[in-house]
Amino acid sequence: MKSGRPTGILDASEPTSPEIRAFQCTTERRSRCRAGGTGGGACYPRLVSRIWRCLALAGLVLALLPGGRAALGNGAGPGPISSAEQQFLERHWRMPIAPQGLAPASFAPLERSLAPRDCGACHPIQYEDWRGSIHARSMGPGIAGQLVEMARRDPAGARACLVCHAPLAEQSSLARTAAGLEANPAFDPALHREGVVCATCHVRGHQRFGPPPRPGAQGLRVRRAQLPHNGATYTGAYERAEFCAACHQFGPSGPSLNGKPLENTYEEWRTSPAARRGLACQNCHMPDRRHRWRGIHDPEMVKSGVRVTLALDRARYRPGQRLRATVTVASVNVGHYFPTYVTPQVVVRAVLLGADGQLIASTEQEGIIGRQVPLDLSREIADTRIPPGGRFVLRYDRGLDGPGLSLRVTVTVYPDHFYTGFFAALLETGAGAGEADIRDALDATRRSPFEIFARDVPLT
Numbered sequence: 001m002k003s004g005r006p007t008g009i010l011d012a013s014e015p016t017s018p019e020i021r022a023f024q025c026t027t028e029r030r031s032r033c034r035a036g037g038t039g040g041g042a043c044y045p046r047l048v049s050r051i052w053r054c055l056a057l058a059g060l061v062l063a064l065l066p067g068g069r070a071a072l073g074n075g076a077g078p079g080p081i082s083s084a085e086q087q088f089l090e091r092h093w094r095m096p097i098a099p100q101g102l103a104p105a106s107f108a109p110l111e112r113s114l115a116p117r118d119c120g121a122c123h124p125i126q127y128e129d130w131r132g133s134i135h136a137r138s139m140g141p142g143i144a145g146q147l148v149e150m151a152r153r154d155p156a157g158a159r160a161c162l163v164c165h166a167p168l169a170e171q172s173s174l175a176r177t178a179a180g181l182e183a184n185p186a187f188d189p190a191l192h193r194e195g196v197v198c199a200t201c202h203v204r205g206h207q208r209f210g211p212p213p214r215p216g217a218q219g220l221r222v223r224r225a226q227l228p229h230n231g232a233t234y235t236g237a238y239e240r241a242e243f244c245a246a247c248h249q250f251g252p253s254g255p256s257l258n259g260k261p262l263e264n265t266y267e268e269w270r271t272s273p274a275a276r277r278g279l280a281c282q283n284c285h286m287p288d289r290r291h292r293w294r295g296i297h298d299p300e301m302v303k304s305g306v307r308v309t310l311a312l313d314r315a316r317y318r319p320g321q322r323l324r325a326t327v328t329v330a331s332v333n334v335g336h337y338f339p340t341y342v343t344p345q346v347v348v349r350a351v352l353l354g355a356d357g358q359l360i361a362s363t364e365q366e367g368i369i370g371r372q373v374p375l376d377l378s379r380e381i382a383d384t385r386i387p388p389g390g391r392f393v394l395r396y397d398r399g400l401d402g403p404g405l406s407l408r409v410t411v412t413v414y415p416d417h418f419y420t421g422f423f424a425a426l427l428e429t430g431a432g433a434g435e436a437d438i439r440d441a442l443d444a445t446r447r448s449p450f451e452i453f454a455r456d457v458p459l460t
């Protein structure tokens with residue numbers, strides 16, 4: 001409970017603190033970034049600074065420059081986003097989020113606390129959901145392992161990662177003062193590790209903000225001042241896709257490959273059939289206002305968005321005949337590219353099994369769905385992601401030369417494909433004090449793949 005802490009030395013409105021301005025990626029800076037020229041220490045992996053510095057800045061541009069936010073409007077729900085909602089979001093997502101300051105004197109310790117578990121004392125459903133979500137793990141070993149070394153060698157750079165991964169001022173050990181970066185008196189180490197917490201989205205200056213009550217909700221018939229934390233201020237901005245864009249869309253001047261920002265989810269959504277149908281991110285990722293944010297790591301969520309079908313040109317084959325099979329992955333309920341980010345990969349495989357049930361390796365054919373990039377993010381090798389409403393087709397055409405053959409078709413999702421290579425490379429070059437964390441993160445990426453489709457079809 002951090003009431004009464006000094007807040008004076010923190011500039012409450014620090015939207016353009018120098019280290020963040022430094023990240024606003026001009027063309028010139030970006031090329032320096034690519035060349036690894038902004039790296040901090042001599043031996044700390046250049047890879048990290050190169051990739052993440054480039055990645056980091058872009059979101060900032062979006063969050064900080066009112067004009068930089070990708071064209072607002074065309075919002076979901078009834079009608080376009082209003083200018084009041086738009087203004088709310090511009091204030092709300094000024095990053096990093098300003099210190100909360102002094103809580104009203106009438107607040108009990110539980111009402112002052114920014115700890116998710118304390119919110120959960122009165123909001124148990126949201127807390128249980130959030131706890132199991134990826135937002136609660138956004139300061140997991142993958143990022144924590146990189147930040148220990150970065151914090152030592154390049155504190156401003158490390159601080160910039162927190163803008164999306166742990167954006168409250170109270171989550172940062174450093175604060176910008178007139179004298180530069182100094183120890184932050186409001187720092188709460190426990191909160192630091194909790195990632196994108198409730199207060200990130202709902203609390204500013206100890207006031208609660210949230211979506212309008214559900215239609216038909218009774219509401220508590222008491223004055224706001226008598227409610228816990230003086231009730232809340234409601235705005236429809238919480239039901240807009242633009243609410244999520246703050247961290248899920250890089251700005252126009254941010255890092256991009258082949259003309260497309262590295263993180264482009266909001267823009268992909270804006271022109272999707274889902275947006276035209278009035279479905280915002282929340283409709284798919286927070287149905288019934290649940291706080292689970294299931295995505296590419298969740299088999300059921302992925303299956304809800306795509307339909308896989310297998311078609312053969314005959315019901316049965318004789319040895320000597322040709323098999324012509326088609327595997328189709330159709331994106332039927334994804335509000336952006338499948339997948340949207342550069343890091344996952346989905347692999348469609350077809351292979352023959354012999355009479356003994358063993359794979360015949362020479363007959364294997366693979367199709368990759370993903371935005372393929374090298375580890376240094378220097379170029380786009382290929383972009384075979386499926387646009388919303390589109391499809392990916394693998395054609396398998398092969399002579400069948402014996403009896404007892406079957407066809408095996410699988411579709412496997414590798415949610416952390418890029419990171420498996422990235423963390424392995426980081427360990428090779430030396431992850432310093434972050435080594436144990438990066439090892440954990442690498443193991444987790446190797447455990448995350450799953451199949452969304454698997455079928456064996458007898459042929460001959």
Ligand code: HEC
Nearest residue numbers: 110111113114118119122198199202208209210220228232
């Ligand atoms: C002591 C209990 C208590 C604590 C602790 C508490 N809340 Fe609340 N909160 C409430 C109550 C009761 C309401 C309902 C007010 C109403 O219905 O008008 C509410 C309303 C809200 C709302 C508005 C949406 C709604 O359901 O009306 C949001 C958002 C919210 N709280 C977020 C938080 C967050 C975030 C925290 C922790 C930082 C927190 N609350 C801590 C009791 C609490």
Ligand code: HEC
Nearest residue numbers: 134137138164165243244247281282285293294295296297
């Ligand atoms: C303050 C920044 C921030 C905001 C605001 C935010 N997110 Fe996120 N989100 C993140 C970060 C960071 C991650 C990745 C965490 C990790 O993997 O370490 C993430 C992950 C996710 C994932 C999981 C992806 C997966 O890999 O399965 C989904 C889905 C998601 N967010 C949806 C949303 C939606 C919908 C909204 C708006 C209601 C939203 N987010 C708002 C920062 C944010």
Ligand code: HEC
Nearest residue numbers: 052053056059060140142143146160161163164247248341
């Ligand atoms: C503009 C917001 C933003 C910034 C700034 C940002 N990230 Fe992320 N990061 C995300 C989002 C969103 C995801 C999840 C991507 C997805 O699944 O769509 C993510 C995912 C990750 C992951 C993979 C998940 C995990 O927990 O292993 C790592 C590692 C990561 N970021 C590291 C960093 C580092 C290091 C920095 C700073 C140099 C940084 N990020 C800056 C938004 C951001």
Ligand code: HEC
Nearest residue numbers: 116119123126127130196197198201211238239282286289
């Ligand atoms: C990434 C942003 C984000 C985080 C983190 C987050 N919320 Fe929310 N919350 C939202 C959004 C967006 C909505 C509105 C969803 C909608 O209208 O579909 C919402 C809705 C709510 C509501 C209203 C629910 C209702 O049924 O009317 C409450 C209460 C709430 N959140 C509390 C919390 C608590 C407590 C936590 C932490 C345990 C939390 N939120 C974490 C974005 C967030």
Ligand code: HEC
Nearest residue numbers: 248266269274280281284295296305333335338339340341
């Ligand atoms: C029509 C439903 C729908 C809408 C609308 C939607 N999504 Fe998704 N989203 C999905 C499904 C299904 C998945 C799982 C498959 C996938 O990863 O593409 C997913 C996955 C994700 C992921 C996981 C990472 C990845 O690479 O795919 C993130 C992050 C995400 N969505 C964010 C958002 C944001 C932000 C918005 C709004 C701008 C949004 N989504 C709108 C259905 C939707």
